[in-house]
Amino acid sequence: MVLISCFALFSIEVLASAKTQAYRLHNRIAGVPPTPAVLSQMETLIKNGSSKQAALVALDNKNFYNLTLKNWVKPWTNVDASPRVPLNDYVATVIGMVRDDIPFDQVLYGDHLYIAAANTPVTIPTYSKKDNNQYAEMENKFVSLKDYLTRVSQSETTGIKDTAGVITTRASASAFFSAGTNRRMTRFTFMNYLCRDFEAVHDINVPDYHVRRDVERNPGGDSRTYRNQCVGCHAGQDGLGGAWAYFDFVDNEIKYTEGKVVDKINKNNNYAEGFITKDDEWVNIWADGQNSNLGWPNKQTGKGARELGMLVSRSRAFAECMSTKVFELVCVHKPKSDSEKKEIKRLADTFQANDKFSMKNLFAETSILCMGE
Template sequence: MKRQLCTVKSQRFSNKFNVLRTQLRLNKTRAFLHKLTLGSIIVFAPLSHAGTLEQAKQLHDRIAGVPASEQTLNDIAQLLDDSKPIEAAYLAMETPAFYSTTLKLFATPWTNIDQDSFAPLNDYSATVIGAVRDDVDFRQVLQADMVYVGKNSLNLPAYSTSNNQHYQSLEDQFIDLKDGLERTSQSSLNGLPSDATAGVLTSRAAAKAFFYLGTNRAMVRFTLMNHLCTDLEPLKDNTRSPDRIRQDVSRSPGGDSRLFINNCLGCHSGMDPLAQAFAFYQYDFNLEADPVGDNGAIAYNQSGQVDPDTGTRVQGKYHINSTSFPYGYVTEDDEWHNYWREGVNQKLGWDETLEGKGFGAKSLGEEFANSQAFAQCQVKKVFKTVCLRDAESNEDINQIAATTESFQQNSYQLKRVFAEVGKYCMGE
């Protein structure tokens, strides 16, 4: 009996012990899991934040071109954590280097024939920088009576139509372009009538580069390259009428008319009617004393002026080499026509609300700036600047299309493009 009681007690004790042991194991397991969970938070949360910081760093570096301060980096990271990448990109653009470095390198190649990114700051590049800073409708850079100069309070050399000292001083003194530029009317500085101004197209830098000697066709070509992202070769169209091709273009180069029909015609039939918009413009300088034109100035034949070489307002360069083909077109005014609105070059997306013709540089700038190609070109250039590569994949191309549409819907504000492209590329 005692043995049975002992056995029962022993079994009860054993059962209680097993229960206690099981409970202890459960408690230990829960404690371990609790520690593991805490450990996961401790270990993995910083990794997540580190990823955000890395994205913040890349976003800032790509946009501003310089490392961010610790505070700025943390602020950008916080915006990214809050799912506000556009706001984060705009914060990166508050860094002065975005204007003095990124935008200067972005715009400077457009200002010279060699497309040199490291050419000095000038009225063309400064105007682009200022327009981006102020969220100016970017189409205005090809048509408005505007130029950006250094503030009067900076005590810089005055803006001059015959040298670049004003802008060289801005650069030499490392002036913060985010705060140091102000907008003024171009006509108040260079003597052009307001209706003859066309933004950067009539800047001193553009005149020096593209009205230098020659026939002013360079202004059309480089405007296409810089602002519509196409050279003349892809635009060749032999189906356009040759009726506006000037006298200086031989119809049988080397005695072979096939060369003209198959090559020259394709470019000149569209280019020459557009270049007529610049018929009253010239870049005046002393070729012997100043062969590169550093001290030259833009010139414009105003109403009532007569050029001695043409007997009209048209600059003499439009009538040079007239014996090459005497039956060619004789330029008598600045009326331009866009023959590329028909044929294969409709692909540039010309604005149907415009007439496709007009007088002078301002209306031609409007024609270019309102094309689909202009909007898309700005996005492509920003993409390459921020992503450090051209668009390659279908995803990239779709992003270009989406950002182009957004650019147009958001009043052509280029900072918005930098923000959207920065968001797209920050994870690369």
């Protein structure tokens, strides 16, 4: 009798644990509780040792796209890293790529753009290169992003030859090509996709032959400031900055002038012997020295935005950054313990190699790590 009672109690505890895991898993992924039918389905999968399949069920919920993904990506689209911005073409493109399981390294170089589908059930504005009205209305009218986004060729839709995934979307250009000398684009690409601001890649030991004329070599009357501080960031970022030489954001739209460097790139002349950008060639000076640990691919020179996006998204740092971001989202804390950091490495390995940059699989694999014992 005692054995039977204990066995029954154990079975109830396992059942309750599986249900709790399923509920937590769905909440973390979709941002909403599961329906009773979905909860039962996920619970059964977990009890049968198929936790990843249970996670994929939660990923099929439309709120994963309309809530979780949308609010996760929005901070990547503006300099304040704020989620309080309207839905835009950058966010929609990431959502569409995840939904369609397009290899996510293409987020920085693929010729992809997601717009409202023709069969969207509410009246919304047509896509325009000059405004964000279509996307804002999709959000205001609670259109299902899972069901009513469609992929189009970005180059054919916008007329930009050197498209580079989300880098060359209107929202990205508005935030990162609209002011200064386009250095902002390099910085925020590193922050969003390598999880490193320039302070983390600061290296004063690399050659400075690509530092532009607008950087003073004797700031405050002391050349040591340039050598011991400025070079650390400018040598590397200016080496890469040629990728954006033909880009600007003018009259509310992204502009691409193939073969013609936009005026602002070489506008300021504080040091006549500094580098003058003449085309869209770039070189990755950070491939050597301390930043070689970012795991760059073999190609270290190139032309234009697309090739630079490919360099960044095929680095080891990209895979680890995406794994870390997903972990922080679904586990609701930064990886702290050695075991969690080890899992980040494992997830990055799988994401980069076995799963061929499948963001869906990365979400599923990561979410089961923190669904509870």
